[in-house]
Amino acid sequence: MQLRMTNQREIILRELLESKQHLTADQLYDIVKQLMPRISLATVYRNLEILSEAGIIGKLEISGRQKRFDYDPNDHDHIYCAVCHRVDNLNVEGAGVQKENLRSVKGYSVTGYRLEIIGICPKCQAKEKNKENDNE
Amino acid sequence: MQLRMTNQREIILRELLESKQHLTADQLYDIVKQLMPRISLATVYRNLEILSEAGIIGKLEISGRQKRFDYDPNDHDHIYCAVCHRVDNLNVEGAGVQKENLRSVKGYSVTGYRLEIIGICPKCQAKEKNKENDNE
DNA sequence: CTCCGTGCAAACGATTTGCACTATG
DNA sequence: CATAGTGCAAATCGTTTGCACGGAG
Numbered sequence: 001m002q003l004r005m006t007n008q009r010e011i012i013l014r015e016l017l018e019s020k021q022h023l024t025a026d027q028l029y030d031i032v033k034q035l036m037p038r039i040s041l042a043t044v045y046r047n048l049e050i051l052s053e054a055g056i057i058g059k060l061e062i063s064g065r066q067k068r069f070d071y072d073p074n075d076h077d078h079i080y081c082a083v084c085h086r087v088d089n090l091n092v093e094g095a096g097v098q099k100e101n102l103r104s105v106k107g108y109s110v111t112g113y114r115l116e117i118i119g120i121c122p123k124c125q126a127k128e129k130n131k132e133n134d135n136e
Numbered sequence: 137m138q139l140r141m142t143n144q145r146e147i148i149l150r151e152l153l154e155s156k157q158h159l160t161a162d163q164l165y166d167i168v169k170q171l172m173p174r175i176s177l178a179t180v181y182r183n184l185e186i187l188s189e190a191g192i193i194g195k196l197e198i199s200g201r202q203k204r205f206d207y208d209p210n211d212h213d214h215i216y217c218a219v220c221h222r223v224d225n226l227n228v229e230g231a232g233v234q235k236e237n238l239r240s241v242k243g244y245s246v247t248g249y250r251l252e253i254i255g256i257c258p259k260c261q262a263k264e265k266n267k268e269n270d271n272e
Numbered sequence: 273c274t275c276c277g278t279g280c281a282a283a284c285g286a287t288t289t290g291c292a293c294t295a296t297g
Numbered sequence: 298c299a300t301a302g303t304g305c306a307a308a309t310c311g312t313t314t315g316c317a318c319g320g321a322g
Binding site for chain 2: 109
């Protein structure tokens, strides 16, 4: 089962990498559709799945929300905006989890961890300030 | 808009608390249906939403598809099994995130974080050992 | 007696899949 | 050419919602 580099796969990958964002499948579909109008959403889903399976991109899963795909496949943390759901990559230095402490928590053998910082992004902070001013 | 303690709400809450687990809505539905056969899945969803809104139970939106509900509403971390998706509560002492370091990462104002430890639970470790022995 | 809560079915949004066709390697 | 990938529509999965009825306070 070898990977073929089709036109649609190439464009999907390129647009995700160039976006430098954590896009959902349908956001990426909208972008790619401009360049390749007959592409289907299913193709976008299939390729994102395959590319993340192959370790070329990353996949972000939070239950209850849409999956997002990460232009950077390497291990890192994320910060996300509670208001607009924008996601950014992050490395929490010194505050990360010390694996040694976790070797066998509650009888589990620990293989990794996922850390998400939750906050409000600069844009949404600005918007909220404007709202406050409007109310005055 | 005050809360009424209906029969179904009482049973849903009791069964979640007694389970000492992190159940999905439909797992809990299966349990409650035994005791109250005419209850609908929508009622289970509605009550879990209301109870977590009220801070009586916790809601888990960690990776994976379905939401899970937590018998413990207090702030804590989670460890989950990559094989069977079982979830346990956890407090990662000393390894947690130091909020001071995070006051304004990338321009965000930080409001919280979510930490999931990933591993393999004792039961699934045992199962994997059995498989290895079978292969020999 | 007031309305919050219920059961049911239908609606919904995100994602996946079966199928016949296309095009890569 | 063999077979991975595509477009399309329909199916699926988890969850939510509209509605008329029922029951808690």
